[in-house]
Amino acid sequence: MSRLDELLGEIQSKEATSAAKKPWNPQHCGDIDIRIATDGTWYHEGRPFQRASLVSLFASVLRREADGEYYLLTPAEKMRIQVDDAPFVVTQMEHIIEQGQPTLLFTTNLDEQVIADAAHPIRVEFDPVTAEPRPYIHCRDNLDALINRNVYMALVNIGTLFQQDDGTHLGVSSQGVRFDLGSVEG
Numbered sequence: 001m002s003r004l005d006e007l008l009g010e011i012q013s014k015e016a017t018s019a020a021k022k023p024w025n026p027q028h029c030g031d032i033d034i035r036i037a038t039d040g041t042w043y044h045e046g047r048p049f050q051r052a053s054l055v056s057l058f059a060s061v062l063r064r065e066a067d068g069e070y071y072l073l074t075p076a077e078k079m080r081i082q083v084d085d086a087p088f089v090v091t092q093m094e095h096i097i098e099q100g101q102p103t104l105l106f107t108t109n110l111d112e113q114v115i116a117d118a119a120h121p122i123r124v125e126f127d128p129v130t131a132e133p134r135p136y137i138h139c140r141d142n143l144d145a146l147i148n149r150n151v152y153m154a155l156v157n158i159g160t161l162f163q164q165d166d167g168t169h170l171g172v173s174s175q176g177v178r179f180d181l182g183s184v185e186g
Contacts, residue, residue: 027078034082122172
């Protein structure tokens, strides 16, 4: 079994465990003063969490629902929290090539791993005022991770050019899927 096969198995096992929680449908109990900042720092009542294990526990029950809001969801309670941008931040990327096929493995600020593929796409939004890129990858439970600047620059460095109807674009591939990082033309 290859290293990539082992990683895929481990990630799929974690996703299956997470998916098992989806049937929970408790009543909304209100808001709780928890906020996740753009840099991925979790705050309670304005103070940053001090214990990473507590952040990981809360992150394991975090969901984004159809209303676009973020909730901590347990079998008995559903409490809304505030998220400034995305709840996770990608801090590392590994570019793996096996049998000539590229795979992009991302690690978040909470040490969760996700492989870019059809179920976990990379997308890039652009700030309407500054035109700065805001890259994301879908993780789980309708949750995304913001790809930090260093990792985004690493993606740009391994990107290849391809043609679209509107011109030349830069893209990266993983698990047989090409992800558009944006137009290279002004």
